[in-house]
Amino acid sequence: MASMKSQAEYVLRTVEERGVRFVQLWFTDVLGRHKAFHVTPAELEDALDQGMTFDGSAIDGFSRIQESDVLARPDLSTFQLLPWYDEGAGVARVFCDITNIDGTPFEGCPRQQLRHVLDGARAEGYTFFVAPEIEYFYFEDLDPSREPRPIDRGSYFDLGADDVASQLRRRTVLMLEEMGIGVEHAQHEDAPGQHEIDLRYTDAITMADTVMTVRHVVKELARQSGVSASFMPKPLANTPGSGMHTHLSLWRDERNAFIGDGPYGLSELATKFIAGLVHHAPEITAVTNQWVNSYKRLVPGDEAPVAAGWARFNAAALVRVPSVKPGRIDSTRIEYRSPDSAANPYLAFAVILAAGLSGVRGDYELPKEGEQAAPLPESLAQAVDLMAHSKLLLETMGEHQVEWFLRNKRAEWDAYRAQVTPFELERYLPLL
């Protein structure tokens, strides 16, 4: 059985057998950015045993007034060789939880925040499964001084000549499969250079780790091919942005608890969960769409949602109830469509689950299909204001994270607000 000791033994022996030269200890800051330590095999045993101490004040969202030292503790179950490194000089990764020096969970660690929410759900008998669809762009480069240039001109489901981008996407999918990441399918999206990878459902903590891994693999393989990948929510004006539509289901006693006799084969639990999502959507948007740029994607006209509501078919609905194939009733699920590919997956899944569950706990009533309950925030400033008054977020993310998030995001908005944009120059300079 999976004792810590045998897991550590497995990891150490594999490092030895496979000639691993470095182990990357991966973790995520509050904004969902990927961080890593690199340790040599010699240091590994200590790192596995005691964790790695580091000064958290340099990491976004980790700084505190008093104690700044924190501990990265490897989650050994996530140890995995990274297949794009050379045989014989291998590199492996392991995800870490961040704790205080005394071993208690550190309140700024998004991975543990998600774990906390999942534990709450589990105490009520629920298991939460997620399956995101991750959209992103391949560009020639990421030079910020000019408009990014997509590396292909294809569009939705195009089967064109075998271009670089399709080859790249295919290689990425194979690499992910090799790492044990199940890919449901991958396709060319609406916009030139835009691609999508749909992942097979897993529990939320595994999936949040997976999303971090996928972003890393996509970028790494693009770099190796001399191009660049970006998960920026809206890199090109007049072109659809990159979302991370997330399929959700709750299970109880090994059964899909969303299955029932309600509308579209949904259970009462599912309708309350949807009601919770619709009700709390405006306040959690600051987390699912956390950048100034995120709100350029959530505009009318495209298929991105702009208001809280649910529907079966309307592609612009915030919550959609996908059709289930006959005989595949277990795949009954709902789809939450506002998150973008640049969200922190740990916090995004945590707040989505919390919002849905509060609908279940509070017995919320499902609004009418197609009804727009409330608009989603139109800007980061609005989103942050809604967050500041959200009891749900305070409970889900904790005071430390909410406070830091508000401060950081207000500063981002202020920096943005002070800009004079090309739009203004073009429109006003000749005129005014």
Next chain:
Amino acid sequence: MTIDVVLCVPSCEGPVRKAFEVTGVTPAVASTGRLNEVAALEPAGGFAGAVINASAFPFSEAMNLCRQLRSRERGARPIILLVDHYQLDDLTFREDLFDDFVVGPFDVSELATRLRHRLRRAGNENVAPRVEHGGLSMNLETYQASITGRVMDLTYMEYELLRFLATNPNRVFTRETLLSRVWGYEYYGGARTVDVHVRRLRAKLGEEHANLIQTVRSVGYKFGTNAERVND
């Protein structure tokens, strides 16, 4: 390949069962030391050895069985005796009846190491710590698995699940059984965790070998090479 069968008397539970799993040999469990019961379990090629737990049934009966196994034309060597501390004295002048012994409480890794070591010394080179099945090869000592010579990069739980399935081929396990036998602790995904890991293992095995792990509809999973449609 044929997996070596080692006689195990009078039961195969707890650390003993685990040691068999780690070693990758199949136990043939006889509940008594009676030779006709033992003989009925014997595979065509004979037993590769015997593990006799003298602390779990009458000592004289255990010694009798050892003696009978020794005197048969097709014996079972090695014989490993499991004894309680107070039985140590009784082993004096009976050293010819067994090849090795382990004193309880039984430690899985000691038991497995002795079993493996003795099997090897008896010229049984192909026994564990290797499990081989349909192109899959697992070295249980180094924790490395490969499929048709290609090394597989597995996480710990993937490795443990694959090892469990591959050491119990052609047996159907429910998700719940796999969860309790392999994970042994509650995990976020519940029994669906097993599905997720099976999917990952199939991905790592590659398309050609993915059907080494078969879905048995509405029951669970089994490991095996006999051609059957994978319902998934």
